[in-house]
Amino acid sequence: LEHTNIYGSSLFRGIWEWGFLYKETQVPDQELYKRKYTSEPYWSPKHAGLISISDSLFSMWNKTSTCIEIQRGRAMINNNYFGDDIGNAMNISHDADKVTITNNQLNGNRLISVTKKTILIANNLA
Incomplete structure (x- = not known):
């Protein structure tokens, strides 16, 4: 199976703004480096x-x-x-x-x- 990431090669996470609007932001590199494997979960605000x-x-x-x-x-x-x-x-x-x-x-x-x-x-x- 081939999976094409519409955002590119970076990982994104969901965030809620104060107006309760859902948006996505790129996961910071320092969060990604904490994981041993790319399949591990990452922190989300x-x-x-x-x-x-x-x-x-x-x-x-x-x-x-x-x-x-x-x-x-x-x-x-x-x-x-x-x-x-x-x-x-x-x-x-x-x-x-x-x-x-x-x-x-x-x-x-x-x-x-x-x-x-x-x-x-x-x-x-x-």
Whole structure:
């Protein structure tokens, strides 16, 4: 099979701008040099700020990483379905501002969170 990269020979990664516009940028050389093999994953930036995820299906996920990681800002995560035993469904950092996590089907996956008045976790099925 022959694969033609429409971007040329460089690797690109997805980014989100503050207007929540999806764009792609070239992976910096210092990130590429960290990998032993070209098939290994490379770091991709995360979006900081307000985010809402609803009615999504997380069925195939790498058990070594968390599906949703909230490090800062505000988030509302509700009505999502996580596949059986994919690992950590969500991880909420102490630096997260206001977070609401409701009505998710976790299916044996872990939800890791700090205890804070501004974090609401309710009605999730284990």
